[in-house]
Amino acid sequence: MNELLLQGLVNGIVVGLIYALIGVSLNVIFGVLRVVNFAHGEFIVLGAYAAYFAQAWLGLSPLLAMPLVFVIFGAMGYGLHFMLVQRLSRSNDPEHASLLVMFGLSLVLGALMLLAFEADARSLNFTLDPPFLMFGNIILPTTKLLGLVVAILVTGALAFFLYRTMPGKALRAIIMNRDAIQIVGVDLNRLSALTFGLGLGLAGITGILVSMIFPSFSPFIGQDYTLIGFIVIVLGGLGHPIGAVAGGILFGLAEQTAMVFFSGTVAMLLGFVLLIAVILLRPAGLFGVQNSR
């Protein structure tokens, strides 16, 4: 029993870091653009398909596909920002308008993937040698371990970018105060477009990790990832990039241990209960600072 629990906890950390990545990219987008990316999960699934086809057609291993996917998805985000997001800021009620547009985008992407890739679940044919590592009685597939390392590296790189580089600091400044940054003379539009690109690039990488760690993916599961992302950012605090890491790990742990004792459905339900409880009790998130208004 204890070993099962321990196994659950280890899985929880691996899965939690993936969830953290979903949350971080959602949060960067929300923090800077005030846009809730309802289509985030679909972009993640698209990333998983990208890994699949990079391997099937180009013979690229998922690790090598990562920089490529990051650049392609980043460019896609940059373009989408000018097509969709920017025009919304002129609307009467930008927040609701953006929610609706992203909701529409998620429907479009889901349907397009269904048309292009068909409904069957696919899985990535990717194993390492040796396939498992044993720590005592805990089994850890090496692909998961690799995923864990990559997730830590990406999160670390992102933290470095946000806290140590100039564009990253500018991003955080916008999250804290949009009005002030315009006075200082930062080109908000360009930075917003870059942010959306960064967010989607991260979604693409997350998708590759998902394809490595989870057994399969299909066009239908995008929404599940979006919801997981919502849970994570609400736990960690909306618009709070690093809070999402803690939120992701917390949720991953909760979900995986619940999976050990109950079922996948209960684990999912637990996530929703957590989400609703936090939103009602601590709307700023477990780690966020309570806002004045």
Place this chain on the structure above:
Amino acid sequence: MTDEVKEVRDDEVVPAPASQGNIEKSNHIRSLIWGAVVAVIIAVFLPAPLFASNLSFLFYMMLWLTMAMSFNFVAGMAGYMPFGYVAFYGVGAYAMSVLYKTFGMPIPIALAGSAAAGILVGLLVAPTLRLKGVYFGIVSLALAMAMKLVISLMPRDITGGSLGLILSSANDPLAAYYAMFLVMMGALAAGTWLSMSRLGTALRAIRDDSEAAEVVGVNVVATRLKAWIMATMFPALVGGVEAWYTNAIDLDSSFNLLVTAKSIVYAMAGGLGFLVGPIVGASALYGIDQLIWRNFPTLNLLILGVVIIALMLLLPRGIVGAFAQRFSRFRRFIP
């Protein structure tokens, strides 16, 4: 400048009752237009089963009219975007089916159970009404998913598990048709009452600026709760009647996100916040949607998504809203 002052002075001499007459006149015209719309709806749907060969087309048209209208109660009048709107529809469908099939209750009582279940769920999630924009949208969607999971965890002999429930003994499409007609009339009546009453005024103030409304004495939470309860009862009833009409339910179709998506699209295309908006939107798009659905079933979601994006970018206030903006003189006559 002197002209303007003079004009104002002129007005000052006009006693207040004249203004009242004026308001009443525009109110009168607005009521007439609304009355005409309702009359047309009754004239189309009430005798239709006598002539129409395709009952299903009309049944689903009423269904979407009702869904869009009640979506408008929360989105257009109270300013919420419930992305999990389908939850109420699904709960209603399940309440009706379980009461009828598992507990052997007569259909009218089972349908009353649908409405009660919708209101109950609405009350349960009422604490989320104090959340603002983004948070509310997220939680609402999560609640819909949670509701589906909860039903899937219930014992198989009550809810039928993943196979759903078949209600073949209840088969009576014509009766279900008129039940839907009654539900639609109920939604029309509720909408009429909302727009004419002081509750409606409070709701529109909240939609325009909830904080300013609060500051001039509107109890925002209590007011929203009333609109919310109305907006949760109708989709639950609709879900119940639809289950009766098709005689079969399952988790995936009862909690299909398409239900939310279509309610949003129809209501928005017409224009949120106007009583006639959802009616115009549903009438304009329903036929097109049916054509697409019949000819390219796989493209349905894709096209819905594209329509939502295009509407938000090109016609954010909908058909009626755009008209009102363009011809602002006539705005006060639009119900």
Place this chain on the structure above:
Amino acid sequence: MLKVDQLVKKFGGMTALGGVSLTLPDQSILGLLGMNGSGKTTMLNCINGLYEATSGEITLDGVSLIGKSPHAVFSEGVGRTFQVPRVFHQMSLLENLSVALLNKGLSNAEVAEISAHWLNKVELYRLRHNYAEELSGGQQKLLELARIMVANPKLVLLDEPFAGVNPGLALLLIRIIREMPKEVGCSVLLVSHDLTSVYELSDNILVMHEGKVLAEGSAEVIQSNPDVIEAYLGA
């Protein structure tokens, strides 16, 4: 009479109000001066319940306003306007005023009469059927003022009533504000940058600086106070 006693409001680590006290007698006008960030608007938000005060007491005619939500504070007779006018954009002017009268138990005829009276006063009567979004910024401020005056308040909080208002409308606004205490019997808390109008209208003036009261007194006292000159008027 409004009494604010040792009011403190903190946001996280930042103190916006560090123990402010003031008294506003009936039918008088108190001007609140101070730079951006000195805590003027925070003060208004605490009084009308938009913010929850961290500590301190606020009473109106002996009734505590602490812990009441904004709509309850409004029912106690406190109306306020905003720096950027917040009208109900997609409602007519008459409907805008009717919102403030929803819970007063008045008949439609009474609502129409009171609304017409105040729309006349702010010289917007001829636009009564227009949507509020069609008004200019200054006119929206007048509408906002009318919207609280219809409810016959005891205390009116005005946040920068002259900001962005053209000179012609500003004169009208000054006239209306000056007459309000006598005509309606309310007292006015006037937050403004506009020194001349504050000096002209106020019976008493409070200067705030970094969340504290820097000086208090009549216009002459304030104008000659060296602290005020240094912190606010000087340089």
